[in-house]
Amino acid sequence: MTDATTGSGTSPRDLTRLTAVRMADGLAAGEFTSVELTQAHLDRIERLNPALNAFLLVDADGALAAARAVDEARTAGEELPRLAGVPVAVKDIACTQGLTTTAGSRMLEHFVPPYDATIVTRLRDARMPILGKTNMDEFAMGSSTEHSAFGPTRNPWDLERIPGGSGGGSSAAVAAFLAPLAIGSDTGGSIRQPAAVTGTVGTKPTYGGVSRYGVIALASSLDQIGPCARTVVDAALLHEVLAGHDPLDSTSIDAPVPPVVAAATGTRDLTGLRVGVVKEISGKGFQPGVLTRFQEALDHLRALGAEIVEVSCPHFVYAMAAYYLILPSEASSNLARYDAMRYGLRVAPDGSPSAEQVMATSRDAGFGDEVKRRIILGTYALSSGYYDAYYGQAQKVRTLIADDFRAAFEQADVLVSPTAPTTAFRIGDKMEDPMAMYLNDIATIPANLAGIPGMSIPSGLADEDGLPAGIQLLAPAMEDQRLYAVGAALEARLAQEQGGPVIDRLPEVPETAPEPGRHTAAGTTQEGTA
């Protein structure tokens, strides 16, 4: 099995180093069992999670029970789905029946959902053992996972650095071989940016392509669920498990799922493909090492037969402002339900408080600063007298951005940019500067505003810090397969040219995290100046 492993210098029986495809094939061929595979991951989680804090909850019993059932079914000769027996990690934003679901918040520290999110049902139907729930910024608000109420997740490439956010837990777990696949949610880049800074693959499908039912809402019109993986084809397999119409989500698209697996396993020849470089999100303010890898990727695309064109999306300069009006507005309303009346944290002041007082003290105690900041922002933006100037105006920008994309896709079949302006920054560096934190998502936000699909794949390691950088691919709505076709071709070419996949250069992950201490930010990054 050496040909299909992505690890180097590992023992042949280190099952966690396999790709999901290779795991599925190995299970189907009887080379190992799902229990062995699942146990291998549980062992690695046990060893490394204390340092990484990628998982908030590990459901060893549940995962092994599911694995055992798959093994028995396979022995009995049952027809099984392709990923049956391949374990998966779920971002703690998706409700899992009987398993605590916190959304990274103190507010839901002890919340045990009585129901499964549709995507969780689909994972169970695909017979994939669920290893546990991964860490995230509280209610998915953040780009570093530092806003989790349960401590930051650390980047397996450098434990002093952030793994991106909000889905840092899922991407760190996948990067560190704690899970072959994971679920993420992407409101402004929460799948793609963590993928970029952890050297992994992440896709935000077309809005409406994957059901949001049972996924704790941040901003309903922006949120989308998607796969985190180490290879493009692995991501495609998980994408097809997740995608498809769900009558429980009114915004879910009732149309055939884009053929992403076929695209990811199809031709590597990109002859005739027009690749558009979006001028506005591909230069100014980006880290030189990130840009260098991006330019090389363009050369590789050219070598594969693609034609590179520059496109302009003039309204992208307003994307950040619009995003930070729409998101907080919707979030302020979505998060209103956390009022201590029916579930969640309840903190009652002394005496015989009114319901209103219990709500206020509970929300004060249960929400972190970033959540409060955005609730206040959104409440303000929706207030009468301000609505037109803020929310209304932001919606107009949104339309203009969609128009920009429409025009750009007349010139190009896919668009590209660096995924994030920088490689992973140090934990603590941007906590005091929300604006600098927000700028991490400058390249990813437009896709959410327009509802189009986007993907990040590793472009290599930045020269100045040796940390992973990502390239973002964007396609028109319901053309998700284009991302996979281009992503798979580029991924193969990069591996060939760079001497193997980026993830193979992951250093040994230490079993203990460095003491949280002071460090100097100077000279370590050049992020956030766009």
Add this chain to the structure above:
Amino acid sequence: MTISTRPVHQEDTVPYDEALSRYEPVMGLEVHVELNTATKMFCGCAATFGAEPNTQTCPVCLGLPGALPVVNATAVESAIRIGLALNCTIAEWCRFARKNYFYPDMPKNFQTSQYDEPIAFDGWIDVEVPANEAGEPPFTFRVEVERAHMEEDTGKSTHVGGSTGRIHGADYSVVDYNRAGIPLIEIVTKPMLGAGDRAPEVAKAYVSTLRDLLRALDVSDVRMEQGSMRCDANVSLMPVGAEVLGTRTETKNVNSLRSVERAIRYEITRHAAILDAGEKIFQETRHWHEDTGITTAGRPKSDADDYRYFPEPDLVPVAPSREDVERLRGTLPENPAERRRRLQAAWGYTDLEMRDVVNAGAVEVIQDTVASGASPAAARKWWTGDLARRANAQGVAVTDLGVTPAHVAELDGLVTGGRLNDSMARQVLEGVVAGEGGPAEVADARGLELVQDDGALQAAVEKVLAANPDVAEKVRGGKVQAAGALIGQVMKEMRGQADAARARELILATLGVDA
């Protein structure tokens, strides 16, 4: 959740007629109607009334993390039918919005409602206001309908402890979320002007007409006492001749037709007293007290109430096709007022009789009873008389007594066929209500049948005449009306099982008097 701490007291009022001499009342009515769909507005939970608290709930209507709404298509159809029946324009495209405010009976702390894009708008309905006790004549008033929009109901709070049943002063509150998410249609009128002193009557007639219409559409139970139809009444006064509307108050949850009229009448007299004193009306919600007939101050309300409405991002727009709208228009029943006029003419009822029938909610059953063969007069007599009294005593609708139109028609046949007299028929009806079977069955089982044998009746007549020679003499002398006392005694002798008319004939014949 803001709680008024101002004292509750009887406020000054001026006599109604005096108030009307100086001010023109302006009303606006907001009627909430719970639809009778099988399931809730945005989830699959049953929407039936009266289940054990919190048994008809799910992640969606409990507002659990991650849950999403899906619009009930039947509720949308009902809303469109209501809009069409109110002569509204049906939106080609409209959205739901979130109305954000915190209250424990609202699981998401926002109500999914419609804001500036209602499903139906710009309609009207003609309301027939009956003659009143003061002898003022009936008239027709056109109520302009501003909008009818869809929304979801909230849970139902019960405040335990304290004296008022209100949240203020309660020891604790419990919430039943069975009601959370029940589909509601809110029907809002434009300001109603020009009704003068008849304004409260117009309001009552409007709500009554609306109730009939919704019942005919079969979209709601429209039970005001159960809260499936609730009315908020806005009232303001403007000095006679003025052009600018005055400050309004909104009296919430006025839950009977009679209360609608009384509450508005009261508010007119209260407003007038405040304006007479040169003071300003305080814009607020008011609570109506059925027992004392007054309103008391509730929550201050101002146009600055900020619900931070925005389009509901979890739902897609509702865009009924014109074909669907026309199809639904084809399902509209006959306008109840027109239908009433048609039936009244066919049945030959007087206005007063027809009003009793309508008030008893007996139009449909009478129609069915007549169709089953009874005379319109008999049908009316039973349904608005004996049966209405029984229904009243039991606190149920006349249609819920277990007596069918076929029963009443059968009973009428037994009476006109001479088998039963009225008092026996009433006994038979009692048996039918008690579930003893159909009228003929009950009559058989209870041995109720007029004695057809003149021999027994003649014997009873002679016995009674012999016992009352002085009365017999009076009748013989021409005082025929005195025979009444004798008939009563004969009926008593016969233990009621005789035809009183035949008894009278025999008495007069025996005494040699012409009938």
